[in-house]
Amino acid sequence: MIDLEVLRDCYTSTSSKIVMLVVDGLGGLAHPDTGLSELEQANIPNLDAMAGQSACGLTTPVLPGVTPGSGPGHLALFGYDPLKYMIGRGALEALGIEVDLQPGDVAARGNFCTVDSDGALVDRRAGRIPTELSAPLCERMDRIELEGVQVDVFSVQDYRFVLRLRGPGLSEAVSGTDPQVTGVPPLASEAQEPSAEKTAKLVNEFLRQAQKLLAEEERGNMVLLRGFAQLPNLPPMGEVYNLDPVGIAAYPMYRGLATVAGMNVIPTGRTFGDEVETLHKHFDDHDFFFIHYKPADAAGEDGDFEAKVKRLEELDPFIPRIRELNPDVFMVAGDHATPAIMAGHSWHPVPFMVHSKLTLGEGIPAFNERTCAQGSIGRIPATQIMLMALAHAGKLAKFGP
Amino acid sequence: MIDLEVLRDCYTSTSSKIVMLVVDGLGGLAHPDTGLSELEQANIPNLDAMAGQSACGLTTPVLPGVTPGSGPGHLALFGYDPLKYMIGRGALEALGIEVDLQPGDVAARGNFCTVDSDGALVDRRAGRIPTELSAPLCERMDRIELEGVQVDVFSVQDYRFVLRLRGPGLSEAVSGTDPQVTGVPPLASEAQEPSAEKTAKLVNEFLRQAQKLLAEEERGNMVLLRGFAQLPNLPPMGEVYNLDPVGIAAYPMYRGLATVAGMNVIPTGRTFGDEVETLHKHFDDHDFFFIHYKPADAAGEDGDFEAKVKRLEELDPFIPRIRELNPDVFMVAGDHATPAIMAGHSWHPVPFMVHSKLTLGEGIPAFNERTCAQGSIGRIPATQIMLMALAHAGKLAKFGP
Numbered sequence: 001m002i003d004l005e006v007l008r009d010c011y012t013s014t015s016s017k018i019v020m021l022v023v024d025g026l027g028g029l030a031h032p033d034t035g036l037s038e039l040e041q042a043n044i045p046n047l048d049a050m051a052g053q054s055a056c057g058l059t060t061p062v063l064p065g066v067t068p069g070s071g072p073g074h075l076a077l078f079g080y081d082p083l084k085y086m087i088g089r090g091a092l093e094a095l096g097i098e099v100d101l102q103p104g105d106v107a108a109r110g111n112f113c114t115v116d117s118d119g120a121l122v123d124r125r126a127g128r129i130p131t132e133l134s135a136p137l138c139e140r141m142d143r144i145e146l147e148g149v150q151v152d153v154f155s156v157q158d159y160r161f162v163l164r165l166r167g168p169g170l171s172e173a174v175s176g177t178d179p180q181v182t183g184v185p186p187l188a189s190e191a192q193e194p195s196a197e198k199t200a201k202l203v204n205e206f207l208r209q210a211q212k213l214l215a216e217e218e219r220g221n222m223v224l225l226r227g228f229a230q231l232p233n234l235p236p237m238g239e240v241y242n243l244d245p246v247g248i249a250a251y252p253m254y255r256g257l258a259t260v261a262g263m264n265v266i267p268t269g270r271t272f273g274d275e276v277e278t279l280h281k282h283f284d285d286h287d288f289f290f291i292h293y294k295p296a297d298a299a300g301e302d303g304d305f306e307a308k309v310k311r312l313e314e315l316d317p318f319i320p321r322i323r324e325l326n327p328d329v330f331m332v333a334g335d336h337a338t339p340a341i342m343a344g345h346s347w348h349p350v351p352f353m354v355h356s357k358l359t360l361g362e363g364i365p366a367f368n369e370r371t372c373a374q375g376s377i378g379r380i381p382a383t384q385i386m387l388m389a390l391a392h393a394g395k396l397a398k399f400g401p
Numbered sequence: 402m403i404d405l406e407v408l409r410d411c412y413t414s415t416s417s418k419i420v421m422l423v424v425d426g427l428g429g430l431a432h433p434d435t436g437l438s439e440l441e442q443a444n445i446p447n448l449d450a451m452a453g454q455s456a457c458g459l460t461t462p463v464l465p466g467v468t469p470g471s472g473p474g475h476l477a478l479f480g481y482d483p484l485k486y487m488i489g490r491g492a493l494e495a496l497g498i499e500v501d502l503q504p505g506d507v508a509a510r511g512n513f514c515t516v517d518s519d520g521a522l523v524d525r526r527a528g529r530i531p532t533e534l535s536a537p538l539c540e541r542m543d544r545i546e547l548e549g550v551q552v553d554v555f556s557v558q559d560y561r562f563v564l565r566l567r568g569p570g571l572s573e574a575v576s577g578t579d580p581q582v583t584g585v586p587p588l589a590s591e592a593q594e595p596s597a598e599k600t601a602k603l604v605n606e607f608l609r610q611a612q613k614l615l616a617e618e619e620r621g622n623m624v625l626l627r628g629f630a631q632l633p634n635l636p637p638m639g640e641v642y643n644l645d646p647v648g649i650a651a652y653p654m655y656r657g658l659a660t661v662a663g664m665n666v667i668p669t670g671r672t673f674g675d676e677v678e679t680l681h682k683h684f685d686d687h688d689f690f691f692i693h694y695k696p697a698d699a700a701g702e703d704g705d706f707e708a709k710v711k712r713l714e715e716l717d718p719f720i721p722r723i724r725e726l727n728p729d730v731f732m733v734a735g736d737h738a739t740p741a742i743m744a745g746h747s748w749h750p751v752p753f754m755v756h757s758k759l760t761l762g763e764g765i766p767a768f769n770e771r772t773c774a775q776g777s778i779g780r781i782p783a784t785q786i787m788l789m790a791l792a793h794a795g796k797l798a799k800f801g802p
Binding site: 006007010358376377378379380384386387388389390391392396397398399400401 | 459
């Protein structure tokens with residue numbers, strides 16, 4: 001995988017504009033009854049026509065066979081080696097509910113749980129108590145005070161919450177407290193390296209106070225913490241690539257990932273239509289636009305083949321609306337495949353196309369897994385599509401004399 | 402990218418012979434009127450027929466999207482990771498005029514310029530004075546003496562020259578003196594790391610003496626220096642691959658690049674026809690031949706589609722003349738694409754074929770971008786074609802027991 005900083009001297013600022021549309025979970029697999037994938041079955045005339053005028057290929061998100069989560073899937077598209085820059089679970093969970101996460105902050109995923117009078121775990125999810133019950137408990141814990149650090153607790157949903165610690169000298173190298181079985185007490189958090197001892201002490205003090213505050217509750221009378229994580233220290237896209245990059249996404253997690261990559265996030269509405277209008281409104285002001293389409297992934301994760309086909313068909317009419325803007329480079333990519341027949345993310349190479357003045361069209365007849373495999377780009381690591389974008393936009397100067 | 406030394410134990414000396422024909426700027430893009438690339442339009446029956454009997458593919462010079470200069474483009478073909486082994490501008494300029502450059506020497510690109518009586522720049526190119534005027538000034542500067550190093554100044558063309566410093570303890574880590582604007586004096590050269598302070602002092606003393614020697618000139622009364630560079634420390638191809646490699650090239654820069662890679666350079670004439678006859682004459686004496694065809698690149702750089710087609714057609718009749726020699730391996734490769742419609746180098750994958758007894762032919766109908774994309778080799782980094790050559794020549798032994 002390339003380190004995006006290797007070519008730093010070649011990244012050149014110009015007035016040309018790049019739009020990167022990320023269709024979450026874009027790739028799929030053939031339905032056993034028809035032999036056609038979701039993209040092949042979908043009626044997507046605008047995407048198909050654009051493929052004919054583009055250079056096409058397939059991207060490998062991390063490595064062949066490796067199924068990425070949303071974090072590595074997106075970081076790769078932005079050019080960051082996902083094996084080098086990892087976003088831990090706690091940090092990703094925090095980004096997903098739009099918790100402000102600053103460099104140095106430590107975030108953890110929290111669960112309410114039920115313990116008996118000896119402190120042994122009876123239910124690791126506190127009977128899946130609903131948000132109405134858990135949210136007030138989060139507010140109660142939010143008032144916990146620890147020496148030298150700011151403590152914030154954010155309700156996620158049902159029995160889940162996020163703990164954020166903010167202050168100097170914190171470390172993510174502390175162990176989780178979930179023993180994964182009932183009948184034993186929660187574990188104490190332990191430092192995994194000497195510099196994390198302060199954090200482990202703070203976490204255990206937080207747990208001591210939480211247990212006291214929750215003692216009278218019937219179900220949520222204790223908490224478990226895991227996935228302690230800080231933001232990875234990413235070189236900001238804007239600085240590295242000499243770009244003014246912005247992210248437009250209806251879902252918080254993707255706004256968070258854009259922020260982590262150093263993009264500015266433009267507020268938008270709740271639908272992809274809102275995102276496209278936001279793109280129109282701000283198109284003059286920036287030179288790189290990441291715009292995110294979520295619904296296809298959600299349908300794929302549900303294992304609903306027809307719904308995923310429908311979500312792709314609903315995306316299609318927005319393609320001409322984006323092309324109206326005449327971006328110098330318009331790329332359509334996916335962070336990973338989410339084949340409906342697998343009801344989850346997968347490792348399969350993901351269709352990709354890049355449209356610019358320099359791709360006069362290969363005549364690829366449609367935009368899907370099979371046709372893109374015949375495209376001139378071939379199979380490339382997802383980390384390299386930013387190089388393609390910059391090259392086609394005239395923003396990647398010659399390397400070496 | 403692979404490090405060519407990784408397989409050192411596998412490189413085996415045999416009597417078999419490899420010819421690597423590098424067609425400079427080989428790849429192209431479709432003309433908008435015809436939809437055909439330069440190679441597709443050209444009448445090249447011999448290259449096409451050879452493709453049918455070869456294994457074909459596309460090479461990526463550096464990385465997808467990355468446009469290489471001549472230096473990285475060629476180093477990659479010889480197996481050197483171009484991101485690891487960089488040739489700086491001054492060194493490449495020196496190679497281009499056949500200045501003898503030894504390990505440790507520092508070379509810089511020089512410009513004559515015009516300064517006013519206060520020493521402020523009036524013209525950064527000295528009114529582009531012609532070679533007749535600048536060559537004697539180079540001779541004058543050539544007589545400058547600095548303590549502990551040998552100073553040589555070589556005229557290039559018009560207002561351009563090369564400065565070579567030779568001596569112990571020199572460093573390339575010194576800054577250029579061109580402020581890029583007029584109205585201010587030339588900059589002093591500065592050490593970019595402590596070990597370069599001696600070199601910076603020498604450079605500034607050179608400039609002081611040059612200014613004195615040139616003071617009476619009307620236009621070329623001062624000089625600017627930039628692109629200070631030493632040769633990269635390349636493991637010699639012959640040693641690494643267990644070969645006796647030679648380079649045959651009509652243009653000095655490519656002879657220089659062959660030398661940098663550790664090849665011996667065989668003197669030849671000024672045309673490709675001369676090169677081919679040189680190949681014939683010395684075919685018995687060595688086992689690896691790099692032979693370079695320049696004209697296609699020049700036409701592409703000029704943005705002259707028809708001329709590039711013509712240059713490719715002029716290459717074609719030499720193919721049977723090379724094949725007469727019955728080399729065990731005959732590869733045709735390019736250092737990068739130079740699409741006429743871009744009038745410059747580009748990042749696009751470059752057609753490639755390797756012919757040997759072990760390629761009985763895939764029936765690829767022609768030698769161009771589109772057909773090679775369907776070949777059995779697929780898309781490989783240019784750094785890997787030496788491995789293909791050695792394997793087909795029986796010079797790459799089994800890796801591991």
